[in-house]
Amino acid sequence: MTDKVKEEQATPKKKEDAVCIGLDCGTMHLVCARSDTSEFKITRNVFLPVDKDNVQLTELSEISYVESGDGDLFIIGSDAFKYANIFGHEVSRPMEKGLISPKEISAIDVLTLMIKDLIGDVKEKETYCSYSIPAEAIDEGRSITYHENVFARILSNLGINYTAVNEAMAIIYSECAAEKFSGIGISFGAGMANVAVSYKGVEALKFSTARAGDWIDFNAAQSLGMIPNRVTSIKEKYMKFSGSVEVKNKNTKRVLEALYYYHKALIEYTVKKVIEEFNKKVNIEVDEPLPIIISGGTSMPEGFTELFKTVISGQELPFDVSEIRRAKNPLTAVANGLLIRTMSDVKGMK
Amino acid sequence: MVILKIKEKGYYVTIPGITPFRTPAEVDITSIGLAVVVSTLHSNGIDKFEIVSDIPGKRSTFTQDDFSIARKKEKKDEKYEHLTGQLDELKELVSKLLERNVNEKREQIIERIIERRSDSPIVEEIEDMFIPEINFSGGKIKSKTESISKKEDIFDNVDLLSKLKGGGSRK
Numbered sequence: 464m465t466d467k468v469k470e471e472q473a474t475p476k477k478k479e480d481a482v483c484i485g486l487d488c489g490t491m492h493l494v495c496a497r498s499d500t501s502e503f504k505i506t507r508n509v510f511l512p513v514d515k516d517n518v519q520l521t522e523l524s525e526i527s528y529v530e531s532g533d534g535d536l537f538i539i540g541s542d543a544f545k546y547a548n549i550f551g552h553e554v555s556r557p558m559e560k561g562l563i564s565p566k567e568i569s570a571i572d573v574l575t576l577m578i579k580d581l582i583g584d585v586k587e588k589e590t591y592c593s594y595s596i597p598a599e600a601i602d603e604g605r606s607i608t609y610h611e612n613v614f615a616r617i618l619s620n621l622g623i624n625y626t627a628v629n630e631a632m633a634i635i636y637s638e639c640a641a642e643k644f645s646g647i648g649i650s651f652g653a654g655m656a657n658v659a660v661s662y663k664g665v666e667a668l669k670f671s672t673a674r675a676g677d678w679i680d681f682n683a684a685q686s687l688g689m690i691p692n693r694v695t696s697i698k699e700k701y702m703k704f705s706g707s708v709e710v711k712n713k714n715t716k717r718v719l720e721a722l723y724y725y726h727k728a729l730i731e732y733t734v735k736k737v738i739e740e741f742n743k744k745v746n747i748e749v750d751e752p753l754p755i756i757i758s759g760g761t762s763m764p765e766g767f768t769e770l771f772k773t774v775i776s777g778q779e780l781p782f783d784v785s786e787i788r789r790a791k792n793p794l795t796a797v798a799n800g801l802l803i804r805t806m807s808d809v810k811g812m813k
Numbered sequence: 814m815v816i817l818k819i820k821e822k823g824y825y826v827t828i829p830g831i832t833p834f835r836t837p838a839e840v841d842i843t844s845i846g847l848a849v850v851v852s853t854l855h856s857n858g859i860d861k862f863e864i865v866s867d868i869p870g871k872r873s874t875f876t877q878d879d880f881s882i883a884r885k886k887e888k889k890d891e892k893y894e895h896l897t898g899q900l901d902e903l904k905e906l907v908s909k910l911l912e913r914n915v916n917e918k919r920e921q922i923i924e925r926i927i928e929r930r931s932d933s934p935i936v937e938e939i940e941d942m943f944i945p946e947i948n949f950s951g952g953k954i955k956s957k958t959e960s961i962s963k964k965e966d967i968f969d970n971v972d973l974l975s976k977l978k979g980g981g982s983r984k
Contacts, residue, residue, distance in 0.1 A: 502960040527956035540956060576954045640970040644977060664977040795961055803967050807974040 481809050482585060484592035484623070485633070485801025486578070488614055490558045490654030490677065491760055494798040495581045498806055503795045504581050509554040510573050511543035512536070529576050537573050547692055554692060560673045561597040561655035562610040575617050582621065590623045591809050593801040595630040597655050598669040601736065626808065629669050631659030633800030636807075638756045638790050646754045647782075649733065650797060651761035653677050656733045660745060660753070668745050672736055674729055676761035683721040698722050704766030726767070730774045741781045752785035758793040815843045817850060818863040828853045 483498035488508075495504045510529065513536045526542040537555075538546055547554040557563065557570040564570070582592075596611050611627050618625040634648030644664035650657040653676040660668040677691070680698065684691040697718045701710050704723070710716055755775075757768050768789045775787065790796035817840050819826070824836040830845045836859075842850050847864070854862055854877075864875040 502962045505959045505961065506956065528954070529956075530953040539954075540958070577956070580954045580956050581958060636970065636974060640973055644974065664974060791965070792961065799967065803970045803974060806967070806971040807978065810971060810975045811978065 481589040481591055483802060483805040483809055484582060484590060485798045485803070485805055486582065486592055486594040486618075487630070487633070487795075487797040487801060488558070488578075488595050489652050489760070489797070490556070490561055490675075491652065492794065493577060493581055494795055495583075496795070496798040496802040497583070498802060503798055504583075505794065506540045506577060506581055507544060508558055508574070508577070509543045509547075509556050510537040510539045510570065510577075511547050511552065511554050513538055529573050531572055531576075539573065539577060544692070544696075548696055551690065552692075553690060558610075559654060560600075560603065560605070560677070561652065561657075561671065561675075562605055562607060563613050571613060571617075575620075578617055579621060582623075585621065585623060591805050592618055592623045592625045593628045593633075593805040593808070594618065594625060595633055595797050595801060596627045597630055597657050598659070598671045600655065600671045600673045601740065603673040626805070628801055628804055629657070629659055629666065630797050631657040631669060631671075632661060632666055633797045633804065634756050634758045634790060635659060635661040635664075635800065636803045637796045637800030638758070638788075639754060642754055642785075645751070646756055647737070648756050648758065649737070651675055651729070651733070651757065651759040651767075653760055656729070656759075656761075658733070658737055658740070660741065662747060662749060667747055667749075668740060670736070670740050672733060674732055675759070679722060679725040679729055679761070682725050683718060686721050687717060689718070694718055694722070698764070702726075702764040704764060704770045706765060726761075726764075727770065727774065729761075730771050734771075734775050734778055738778060738781060745781075749782050752783035754786045754788060755784055756788060756790055756796075758790035758796045760794055762789060762793045814841060815847075815864060815866045815868070816840070817842045818865065819854075819859060819861070820863075821859065821861055824857060824859055826853070826857055826859070 485496040487494040491508055493506050493508050506527075513528075515534065515536045526538055526546075527540045528542075529537045529539050531537070537543075543554050546552075555567055555570060557567050557574040559566065594614050596607055596614070599607055615625055615627065630652070631648040631650050634650055635644050635646050638648070639646040639661070645662050646660075648657075648659045648661070655671045655673055656675045657671045658669065659666060676695075680691040680694045683689075683698075684694045687694075697715055701708060701715065701719060702722055704726070708716075708719060710719065757771055762768065762771075768787060772787050775784075792799075817838075819836040819838055822837055825833065826836065826838075827833040828840075828842070828845060828850055830849070831840060831842065834840055842864070850864070854860075860877050862877055866873050866875075
């Protein structure tokens with residue numbers, strides 16, 4: 464149902480008063496943008512189950528947690544990550560490789576509460592939401608149907624009218640207004656790399672690969688005999704591809720070295736797939752150079768875009784590139800684009 | 814004597830017990846059972862014939878209508894009936910919509926049909942059977958989400974996208 468509108472109509476209210484939402488359902492982060500607030504709300508899409516017998520709720524006064532209807536306790540968000548690192552555990556993740564994780568089906572309840580909390584109060588308001596979905600992966604057989612419908616169900620239960628929108632197209636909506644929404648959006652997320660080619664707002668190609676940030680962390684961790692959490696933590700703290708890296712610890716340097724190799728391999732793989740898919744599936748004649756927009760959490764380290772430019776310069780592309788640039792904020796670009804899409808749709812309803 | 818009369822031309826008929834013959838013809842079938850004659854005629858695709866008898870005390874003339882094969886009682890297939898019923902309903906709905914709104918866009922008509930069909934209580938019942946309920950009130954959450962301020966004005970992007978898309982896709 465990509466971009467196919469599937470909505471639930473609530474009681475008709477004035478569209479002028481409608482609340483518009485962009486909800487980026489990422490493997491690592493959930494990001495929400497609302498038309499009636501001036502900020503993005505972000506939470507890490509991870510949790511850590513805690514044995515209730517060993518913890519008093521008063522001990523949790525400073526951390527984020529969820530207590531399910533069945534009485535189970537979960538530390539959520541960044542706190543889950545911190546505690547997992549301290550205790551050497553792996554965090555549980557509701558999503559894996561861009562989709563609802565088959566290993567954590569019971570986590571849907573936790574995910575639901577996290578989304579409810581992130582979106583905030585929408586009671587008595589006509590609310591419209593575009594939520595992000597990945598494209599079908601070309602290198603893995605998993606379908607997005609279950610994932611798409613679970614999120615639809617969560618939003619529907621909250622009384623929100625919803626539309627699923629491709630994640631990479633959301634980047635185009637956010638970043639390519641100057642080019643009249645023509646461009647190539649690449650979202651290097653945690654679970655997947657999503658690519659969309661848009662020509663004047665019309666989707667010409669979309670696909671995803673199952674290689675992204677988690678693939679980097681997993682392989683770096685495997686290479687060095689570490690747990691992926693620890694690698695992720697080092698990556699987020701020290702990784703950059705330009706300037707000097709101020710790390711003295713030799714082991715940390717080894718991790719950064721491995722991370723560099725896998726980042727480069729990821730970019731090479733993605734660029735190769737973009738070329739292959741473009742040659743195979745794009746039939747329209749694109750007569751103007753297209754900008755490439757790099758976004759997603761994995762593209763956050765300083766110098767990532769420069770590394771991308773270096774890798775792509777060695778390839779023969781089937782299209783002309785006007786510019787390669789990073790999204791203004793790679794962490795919020797998808798939510799921003801989704802909000803633009805929702806507001807545009809609601810505007811068209813008036 | 815019992816005579817079989819076939820007026821239609823062009824058949825070559827083989828009835829067990831008598832010499833094969835071509836039609837039109839009148840042949841003596843006194844020695845052959847009527848059932849054999851009639852079933853042979855039917856199997857040869859001959860459905861217009863007459864059998865005349867001069868045996869005293871018996872009916873003298875029979876036609877094909879007297880030997881029409883009894884049709885088996887058709888079993889009522891409930892699923893089939895349900896489907897055809899739905900199809901009829903749909904046909905009626907489409908024709909009503911077309912009659913009422915000749916100028917209405919095709920998409921709008923289809924949308925309305927889908928809307929009407931999706932009201933079907935059967936679908937709801939099936940969904941409720943296996944989709945686990947999401948209970949928001951049962952759980953508690955205490956969270957501190959990070960906030961990033963929106964730096965730019967997005968209204969220009971919204972306007973441009975609306976123009977390009979020629980109106981929204983939501984109702």
